[in-house]
Amino acid sequence: MIPQQQAWPLAEAVLELAVRAAAAPDPALAAAGNRTAERLRRPLCVAVVGRVSSGKSTLLNALLGRSVSPTAGGECTKVLYSFRHGMWDYAVAEPRDGSRDVPMNFEGTRLSTTIPLPADRLRRVNVTLPASLLQRVTLLDTPGLASTSVETSAVTARMLEDTSDAAADADALLFCLNSTLKDDEAAAVRTFRAARGGARLTGGTAVGLLTKADQRTSDRKTVWKEASESARKMSAAHAELFSEVLPVIGLLAETAASGALREHHARALAALAKEWNPDRSEIALASPELFLELPGPVSREERGELVALLGTFGIGELLEALRSGVPAHAAALTEVARAASGLDAVTARLEVVLGNRADVLKAASALEDLLDRAQAAGDRTIYGQAQQLLDRAEMFPLRLQEMARQLARGRVRPPAGMAEEAWLAVTVGLPRSTPAKAAQRAGAWREWSALADTSGRNVARVMVRAWQLATREGGGA
Structure with missing residues (x-):
């Protein structure tokens, strides 16, 4: 899904600087150096955020390629979940008071929805899985915003506002949306960016996802x-x-990516496609209730499984595919489901945000802390070297x-004129x-910067750098 980077030269250069900072006489700078070095040695960290029932856990399961995070209706994600790579499936609840971790159970392939301690006493649930994606990325599944549970809302507030929390260390953000962006959702993105080191979460590292694209209209053909x-x-x-907002049908994506569609589901769909003509199907798929009740060759129980796996939109897409000649086999129908889900567009975007630019993201996030601490400590050497790294050409897209x-x-x-020039630098x-x-x-x-405020001076600095790079690339005489 996300290509492995064989070499991250920029992050490696920042790591060398962090090691030097760790040996500084100033305790705060030395601590920042150790913290930065530790972070750079870890995989990229991505937080999945959104309102309650916005499809966060379903999307995460699709990205992992297995149904592990609880997705039942209601507030099943009441604490922060951290998914890291490990040799086997293992989960523990980590108490906030530093006491011993409490093991958690799996219910089949999914984590148990029963949390062993009250949410306000838990820092997070740590999960290890032998998923290949987690060798490169740590995923954070966060509590829902605007929770109907006071307990969960408190956890969310802590997660967003406490700069010592793991979520504050996220290198990138996937924000799940169901409708137009609400004020508190926009505030949540800004809070992530404003947290310690959060300036790295620019528009380029935050992607919006309409996770329930199939529910935006009742007309399947115009979804x-x-x-x-x-x-x-x-x-x-x-x-x-x-950087972009993309539509995706999370339920369909999870089913396709996890291989949850079985041969008996394929046979049931084939029977419905044969028995019902397209007009009959459209009537049946007007609502889940109609689909369950309309007379046909498949039992109510089997139809319920299809709705749970595919939704009415997915069922309609697969019935149409079967009528067009797609074989009635689980593998073939899974391919159709994946294509219809929009997951490939999301993963392609992640390849850019988290794959091709992972070196820059890791380096940019790490430099923020080093710059601040070196300046506070008066260490001109570390500060100057950090600034030089920040000015490297590879960092320029973020700026x-x-x-x-x-x-x-x-x-x-x-x-006038300079504004157009700035937008030219941004666009092409x-x-x-x-x-x-x-x-x-x-x-x-x-x-112009001499007459501007701080924001204006920052823009001017970027444009000065843009012209320097244009000269290097042009090499004109």
Whole structure:
């Protein structure tokens, strides 16, 4: 799913700096160096966030390729779950008071929904699985926002606001949405970014997901058109928060990725496709209740299993596929279900956010802490070396996205001409330039920065760097 990076040169350079910082005489800087080194040696950390019943756990199961996280209706995720790689399935509840971990059970392949301690006494549930994805990424399944349970809301608030919590260490964010973005949801994204080291969670490292795309319209034939249009509008409206918003049908994705569709399900679907014509199917699939009750060759119990695995949208897609000649076998129908779920588009996006840019993400997040601590300690050597790493060309895409967010929100308003130049840098990149022209444009941005506030000076610095890079790439005389 997410390609293994054989070499992360930028993260390795930051790790070398962290080791030097760990030997600094200043205790706070030394602690930051040790903390940074430990973090860089760990896999990338991704937090899955959203409202209660927004499909967080279902999405996580789809990404893992197995149904392990509880997904039953209601508030089944009452604490923070951390999924890491291990040689076998194992889960323990970690108390907040530092007392001994409490083992948790699995119910079949899923974690038990019974938590051995009250949620307010738990720091998190630590889960290890032999899933290949977890060799590269640690996944955090978070409590739901706007919980109907006071207990769960308190856990969510702690998770978001306590900078010592594991979620505050996330390198990237997957935000599950069911409808238009609410104020508290936008605030949650900003809280993640504002937490210690959270400045790294720019729009480029936060992806919005419409996890129940099939529920946005009752017309199955227009589901993806409606969902895609909604995602496009949200991407444009919230460019300062998300790099992109994508539609996905989480239930269908989990079923396909985990291989939960069996041969008896395929036979049941084939029987329905043969017995019902398309018009009859559309009537039956108008609601789960109608599908269960309408006369046909498959028992109510079997139909209930199909609804639980596929939803009415997925059932309709598979019936249509069978009528078009797809073999009535679980493997073939699973492929259809995966394609219909939108999961491949999500994983393709993750390849960019978490795969190709993992080196930059890890390095950027680690440098934040080192810069702050080195400046506070007055260690000019560590601070200067950290700043040099931050200015490397590989880091520049993150800085461009930060600039785009400032421009989109209207917090920085460069003069006419310069504003267009900044957006050109964000969208397609500056044109190749001679050293003389680049120096002239960089000088103009430096002049403007002298009259600007802090945000304006940050934008100017990015544009100066953009022109320096345009010169390097152009190599003009």
